[in-house]
Amino acid sequence: RCLAVDARGKVLDGDYVLYLAARDLRRAGRLPGDTVVGTVMSNLWVERALLAEGVKMLRAPVGDKYVLDEMRRGRHPLGGEQSGHIIFLDKATTGDGLLTGLLFVDLVRRTGLDLATWAASVSPCPxxxxxxxxxxxxxxxxxxxxxxxxxxxxxxxxxxxxxxxxxxxxxxxxxxxxxxxxxxxxxxxxxxxxxxxxxxxxxxxx
CATH class of the missing domain: 3.30.310.50 (Alpha-D-phosphohexomutase, C-terminal domain)
Known part of the structure; x- marks a missing residue:
């Protein structure tokens, strides 16, 4: 699993990681079908924020096995759970925390994203x-x-x-x-x- 912590000490769960990864892939033209896979526990803010970016989120039952099944069924390259299991299907078939961490750090570096400022603007639903x-x-x-x-x-x-x-x-x-x-x-x-x-x-x- 992989969670992130911004410069102000805020813990960012898998929903944050999934959203940023999906947005990055879509903007790069590497998100076939403009669809990602979350779970029934993924916070509503992720679904709404992704829709604003033109990305649809499918919801699988909790468990990376079910996320992977849905990804394979629809040939979706990205999926994950709030718990921090993020699957990049072109690189692995399970939630690899080290891989996710490296890809996330690379995303922040490439885009110049001020993670703390962006995270402060996000308001997850209670x-x-x-x-x-x-x-x-x-x-x-x-x-x-x-x-x-x-x-x-x-x-x-x-x-x-x-x-x-x-x-x-x-x-x-x-x-x-x-x-x-x-x-x-x-x-x-x-x-x-x-x-x-x-x-x-x-x-x-x-």
Missing amino acids: QILVNVPVRSRPPLDSHPRIGPAIRDEERKLGERGRLLVRYSGTEPKARIMVEGESQPLIEACASRLSQLIQQEIGQETS
């Missing part, structure tokens, strides 16, 4: 992740109460945010990720859903 321990794992979308509640919250968010509710692949937990334009908006959404999931399938608390 994002919250809530884990709810569960005693069973019925399909969430078709659950008689949870499914309609998820769809209702998605309607409330509309274009102002995103909602992802899924089970952990490694733990008996339901994960609720809410992203939106304001902290109160996403906290209220996450609270309503976490309480409902706890009532319906949550583990009993002593």
Whole structure:
């Protein structure tokens, strides 16, 4: 994995790296289809900023395996995760931190980018992740109460945010990720859903 730190000490996660790499490739005419691959966890600001540059971002499930699968399916040369796994398919088939670091430093040097000034202008959307321990794992979308509640919250968010509710692949937990334009908006959404999931399938608390 590769993260960056600017001159003011701000940590830049994989979303920042992916955006700058995509912008650089497109401006150089080396981004076929003007498309990159992110994940369902990629912050909404990246998608919007890339669209402003004429680049579409596809969302794969979390995990560089799924990012790579989507890249190969569409022959997209660049993809990555918020965690810092960035894949440059013409050079490697996995997220190589050393390779990404070298390419990122080269990008900043070539373009003369003032990384700290640029990073200060970026405003990621507030994002919250809530884990709810569960005693069973019925399909969430078709659950008689949870499914309609998820769809209702998605309607409330509309274009102002995103909602992802899924089970952990490694733990008996339901994960609720809410992203939106304001902290109160996403906290209220996450609270309503976490309480409902706890009532319906949550583990009993002593």
